[in-house]
Amino acid sequence: MDFDFDKESKRPLVKRIIIEIFIWAAQIAAVIFLAYFIIYYALEKTEMPGISMENTLFDGEPIIINKLSYRFSDPKRFDVIVFKQTGREHSYYNIKRIIALPGETIQIKDGIIFINGEAIEDIVNVEEMKNYGLAAEPLTLEENEYFVLGDNRNNSEDSRFASVGMIRREEIIGKAFIRLKPFNFVNKLNLKTDND
Secondary structure (H helix, E strand, C coil): CCHHHHHHHHHHHHHHHHHHHHHHHHHHHHHHHHHHHHHHEEEEECCCCCCCCCCCCCCEEEEECCCCCHHHHHCCCCCCEEEEECCCCCCCCEEEEEEECCCCCCEEEECEECCCCEEEEECCCCCCCCCCCCCCCCCEECCCCCEECCCCCCCCCCCCCCCCCEEHHHHHHEEEEEEECEEEEEECEEEEECCC
């Protein structure tokens, strides 16, 4: 009986090639999964649309949205959020600052924002509002609604106007996280100092 030594010596090589192909395919699948996860569930790049957030964010500035932030916690007052309203005349990403939270009552009078009857002070540098819109009278938010304003208070279409209205929790895409050019964290931009 003859024994084929060449066939036996090739088996480890074939086995090693199959293992390397499997590892290579698994690495490609992992990279694709990670890219998909990051784009759809973690981070996304967008641009600031328009002038409504000046002097915090300017038209066309590239920003990164943190889409994970509100999966584990609720949006907070003064967070800059990215949202997309459905069933409205426009359905693009919009960026504004949260002022009132679910269940709160907001009113703007004499240039001052009142939450549940108490005056609050803005944390960012803004002009005094000239048009209070719907918030000239007390507005009480539902349990899943947020009242938002643009930092460019006199040039912003926001919750003061029926065309935008209150933002529902499910419309929030994520938190405006990083401005790419020039690089900075959005929550550090245009803040009031003790001297303001």
